[in-house]
Amino acid sequence: MIIKENISLKEFNTFHLDVKTKIFIEIFSEDELREILNQEPYCTLPKIMLGGGSNILFTEDFEGSVIKNSIPGIKIKDENEREVYIEAGSGLKWNDLVNYCVEKNYGGIENLSLIPGTVGAAPIQNIGAYGQELKDVFYSLNGVTLEDLSLKTYSSNECNFDYRDSIFKGKLKGKFYITSVTIKLQKTPVINLNYSALKDELQKMNLKAITIRDVSEVISNIRRAKLPNPEILGNAGSFFKNPEVTEADYLKLNKEFGELNGYKIANGNYKISAAWLIDSCGWKGKSLGNAGVHSKQPLVLVNLNNASGSEILELSSQIKKSVFEKFGVTLYEEVNIV
Numbered sequence: 001m002i003i004k005e006n007i008s009l010k011e012f013n014t015f016h017l018d019v020k021t022k023i024f025i026e027i028f029s030e031d032e033l034r035e036i037l038n039q040e041p042y043c044t045l046p047k048i049m050l051g052g053g054s055n056i057l058f059t060e061d062f063e064g065s066v067i068k069n070s071i072p073g074i075k076i077k078d079e080n081e082r083e084v085y086i087e088a089g090s091g092l093k094w095n096d097l098v099n100y101c102v103e104k105n106y107g108g109i110e111n112l113s114l115i116p117g118t119v120g121a122a123p124i125q126n127i128g129a130y131g132q133e134l135k136d137v138f139y140s141l142n143g144v145t146l147e148d149l150s151l152k153t154y155s156s157n158e159c160n161f162d163y164r165d166s167i168f169k170g171k172l173k174g175k176f177y178i179t180s181v182t183i184k185l186q187k188t189p190v191i192n193l194n195y196s197a198l199k200d201e202l203q204k205m206n207l208k209a210i211t212i213r214d215v216s217e218v219i220s221n222i223r224r225a226k227l228p229n230p231e232i233l234g235n236a237g238s239f240f241k242n243p244e245v246t247e248a249d250y251l252k253l254n255k256e257f258g259e260l261n262g263y264k265i266a267n268g269n270y271k272i273s274a275a276w277l278i279d280s281c282g283w284k285g286k287s288l289g290n291a292g293v294h295s296k297q298p299l300v301l302v303n304l305n306n307a308s309g310s311e312i313l314e315l316s317s318q319i320k321k322s323v324f325e326k327f328g329v330t331l332y333e334e335v336n337i338v
């Protein structure tokens with residue numbers, strides 16, 4: 001365990017916001033986590049678990065303990081002829097888990113290649129990309145309940161997974177720290193080409209048979225081309241979720257604005273592209289102080305030059321306001337505001 005006081009979190013969040021934390025504790029095992037949660041002054045101070053800091057916006061200094069999760073490990077927990085159950089430590093980088101599975105030809109998470117952050121944060125917002133979500137392969141997770149430090153396992157049903165959502169963003173927000181995640185993958189991978197841009201790209205390659213390695217490589221290349229690299233331009237990926245509207249509202253908006261970008265979802269409502277809404281309000285490439293909207297992807301807010309968290313928050317509020325004024329649609333943040 002490593003404990004430091006009054007340090008900057010600039011290198012621990014992908015927006016690279018220069019906020020301070022009173023206490024910074026890096027933990028490497030579940031035992032260390034429970035030890036720290038049981039010990040004064042840490043047990044009484046406000047606290048937050050931090051993974052890769054790629055889905056978080058710090059708006060001010062943190063007057064408590066930031067617990068940086070570095071719990072490692074990958075192991076095969078169980079397997080049969082068709083499936084393999086892989087348990088990973090929650091502090092492992094998500095993409096290291098993807099690479100391990102692609103290497104072994106275990107299919108199911110290759111479409112989630114190159115998503116930044118840790119394994120433990122993946123269930124928090126049920127990460128998703130290129131026609132796949134974590135919930136499709138999720139089996140269970142373990143962790144510590146903050147109230148009494150008991151260990152608990154959550155099955156898929158208990159996690160209430162939804163679009164960029166789970167019980168850990170709702171009822172259990174800040175009340176449960178995930179220490180490991182188990183996923184169930186296929187030994188004979190089924191290639192998922194639901195996402196048309198991925199299908200088009202793979203078709204261009206004229207491959208005899210598509211492997212999960214091909215899928216992973218193509219997705220990684222598309223992502224590198226489309227999204228700003230947080231090492232170069234601070235950002236936290238999509239800042240907003242794609243909003244959901246009723247069929248009646250969708251038809252009304254479509255009539256008024258024509259090319260509305262959206263699709264029907266299982267409950268009969270429509271998901272509409274937040275990027276399209278923001279772009280239509282003229283925000284692409286615009287800036288407000290040191291905070292900006294990315295020039296290629298308007299859903300991504302960027303730190304142009306030592307922005308503060310409140311500058312980015314102010315920009316996000318203005319975007320929400322103009323989208324609401326023009327379309328009557330409310331945008332909700334995907335990023336966790338602290």
Ligand SMILES: Cc1cc2nc3c(=O)[nH]c(=O)nc-3n(C[C@H](O)[C@H](O)[C@H](O)COP(=O)(O)OP(=O)(O)OC[C@H]3O[C@@H](n4cnc5c(N)ncnc54)[C@H](O)[C@@H]3O)c2cc1C
Pocket residue numbers: 014048049050051052053054055056069090115116117118119120121122124125126127128129176177178179227228229230235236237238336
């Ligand atoms: C360039 C870029 C591209 C991205 N693309 C995608 C994408 O395609 N799809 C997608 O879904 N997301 C995407 N994201 C968002 C982000 O990568 C994911 O949400 C990721 O899972 C966050 O992981 P993290 O470890 O960085 O979490 P953090 O930012 O450290 O934490 C996020 C939240 O989870 C909590 N938390 C973290 N770890 C734990 C734990 N072990 N137990 C309990 N609570 C915890 C934190 O307190 C915080 O509230 C992208 C981000 C960037 C910067």
